[in-house]
Amino acid sequence: MAADDERRAAWRELFETHAALRERLAAEMQDETGLPMTWYDVLLHLADPPATSMRMHELADAVVISKSGLTRLVDRMEEEGLLAREAVPGDRRSTAITLTPAGRSRFEEAREVHRRGIHEHFSRHLSEEEARALRELLARLARV
Amino acid sequence: MAADDERRAAWRELFETHAALRERLAAEMQDETGLPMTWYDVLLHLADPPATSMRMHELADAVVISKSGLTRLVDRMEEEGLLAREAVPGDRRSTAITLTPAGRSRFEEAREVHRRGIHEHFSRHLSEEEARALRELLARLARV
DNA sequence: AAAGATTGAGAGATCAATCTTG
DNA sequence: CAAGATTGATCTCTCAATCTTT
Numbered sequence: 501m502a503a504d505d506e507r508r509a510a511w512r513e514l515f516e517t518h519a520a521l522r523e524r525l526a527a528e529m530q531d532e533t534g535l536p537m538t539w540y541d542v543l544l545h546l547a548d549p550p551a552t553s554m555r556m557h558e559l560a561d562a563v564v565i566s567k568s569g570l571t572r573l574v575d576r577m578e579e580e581g582l583l584a585r586e587a588v589p590g591d592r593r594s595t596a597i598t599l600t601p602a603g604r605s606r607f608e609e610a611r612e613v614h615r616r617g618i619h620e621h622f623s624r625h626l627s628e629e630e631a632r633a634l635r636e637l638l639a640r641l642a643r644v
Numbered sequence: 645m646a647a648d649d650e651r652r653a654a655w656r657e658l659f660e661t662h663a664a665l666r667e668r669l670a671a672e673m674q675d676e677t678g679l680p681m682t683w684y685d686v687l688l689h690l691a692d693p694p695a696t697s698m699r700m701h702e703l704a705d706a707v708v709i710s711k712s713g714l715t716r717l718v719d720r721m722e723e724e725g726l727l728a729r730e731a732v733p734g735d736r737r738s739t740a741i742t743l744t745p746a747g748r749s750r751f752e753e754a755r756e757v758h759r760r761g762i763h764e765h766f767s768r769h770l771s772e773e774e775a776r777a778l779r780e781l782l783a784r785l786a787r788v
Numbered sequence: 789a790a791a792g793a794t795t796g797a798g799a800g801a802t803c804a805a806t807c808t809t810g
Numbered sequence: 811c812a813a814g815a816t817t818g819a820t821c822t823c824t825c826a827a828t829c830t831t832t
Contacts, residue, residue, distance in 0.1 A: 507767035508759070510779040511665075517782040518662040519708070521655075538822090556793060564663070569823050571794055576822095593792045593831045615652070623651035625788055630781060635654040637774060638661040644769055682800090700815060713801050715816055720800095737809045737814045 525617045533610045538563070539577060540614065543607035546583070546599045553598040555588070582606055669761045677754045682707070683721060684758065687751040690727070690743045697730070697742040726750055 526537045535543075545562045546554060554562065560570040574597060577583045582603035588594040599607065626634070670681040679687075689706045690698060698706065704714040718741060721727045726747035732738040743751065770778070 503772075504759075504763055504767045506772050506779070507770050507775040508762055510770070510775040510782070511762050511766050513779045513782040513786070514658075514662060515666070517786040518658060520786055522659070557791085566824055567793070568795080568825080572822070591792085591832080595793070615648075618652055618655050619648055621788065622655050622785065623648045625785055626651050626654070626781075628647075628650050631651040631654040634778070634781060635650070635657045637770075637778060638654070638657040641766065641769055642657070642661040642664055644765065680800095701813085710802055711815070712803080712817080716800075735810080735814085739815070 521621055524621055525614065528617045529610065529613055532613045533606070535606070535610050538565070538573065539582070540607075540610050542573065542577065543582065543599065543603060543610065546597065547604060547607045547611075553586070553596040555594050555596055559597055577603075665765055668765055669758065672761045673754065673757055676757045677750070679750070679754050682709070682717065683726075684751075684754050686717065686721065687726065687743065687747060687754065690741065691748060691751045691755075697740040699732070699738050699740055703741055721747075 522537075529535055529537055529540055533540075541563045542559065545551060545559060556570060556574070557567060559574075560567045563570070565573065574583060574585070578585060581600055584598050584600050586596045586598055588596050623631075666681075673679055673681055673684055677684075685707045686703065689695060689703060700714060700718070701711060703718075704711045707714070709717065718727055718729070722729060725744055728742050728744050730740045730742055732740050767775070
């Protein structure tokens with residue numbers, strides 16, 4: 501496993517680069533839109549077709565948070581007027597979450613900030629070939 | 645910026661693969677040694693030369709946590725007998741943190757678990773060339 | 789009983805304020 | 811006053827327990 505040195509260094513680098521980038525993007529998001537990254541993530545999942553609305557447990561899976569964590573997160577975002585809880589016709593146990601118009605417009609603004617950040621801190625330093633190679637390599641790792 | 649699509653997908657992949665790997669490694673660490681990843685990170689910084697001991701604020705920077713967060717983290721780890729606070733000869737404002745013998749042996753056990761995890765979930769799926777290319781690419785991104 | 793969502797209790801993090809030493 | 815560390819208040823997350831509907 502001494503031969504793993506190069507690979508272990510690659511893992512370290514993956515870890516640190518990810519952390520640094522994530523932090524920059526989160527800080528920009530917070531500064532320029534007032535949204536924490538978690539909120540952006542929720543908006544993202546609700547804004548993109550095919551999902552015009554999602555149940556609580558689906559949304560919890562999608563944004564990778566516990567169900568109780570999501571309950572509170574949705575409480576706060578509903579309070580801010582970005583989301584709405586709606587009854588689900590067929591099943592009275594369940595709640596569907598949708599974007600309010602305010603939520604959608606807030607998301608669209610935030611998406612621009614996010615895209616700009618990714619371009620600035622990531623994309624523009626990468627050739628298209630490099631991006632493709634990176635993506636394929638990482639996808640392979642994720643599937644394992 | 646439509647040409648950024650491939651690159652943006654690469655960023656998504658970087659984000660998700662990192663999250664998945666991190667989660668697996670953290671779960672194994674917790675299960676097999678009882679240590680949260682944060683604790684491992686503290687031990688790691690104190691175990692590797694040249695640092696035989698570090699001040700609180702240095703350690704806070706190294707593990708990327710707030711100073712007050714570190715105060716409490718060190719409280720807990722000291723309570724478990726893994727760390728010791730020591731006076732700094734020249735400066736009575738400051739505290740030096742060192743590994744106890746128990747802390748060192750706990751770290752050595754944890755390092756094995758960590759190495760095995762990285763090998764299993766990361767290294768063994770990568771050729772040495774791929775690792776080198778990945779590392780260089782990421783290092784370049786981090787430096788920007 | 790199981791599925792969906794919420795609530796209560798507790799862990800761990802942050803920011804701002806404070807205490808001590810330089 | 812500044813630097814180093816800690817404390818108090820608060821935020822957000824998780825796990826376990828609970829309530830309602832299927």
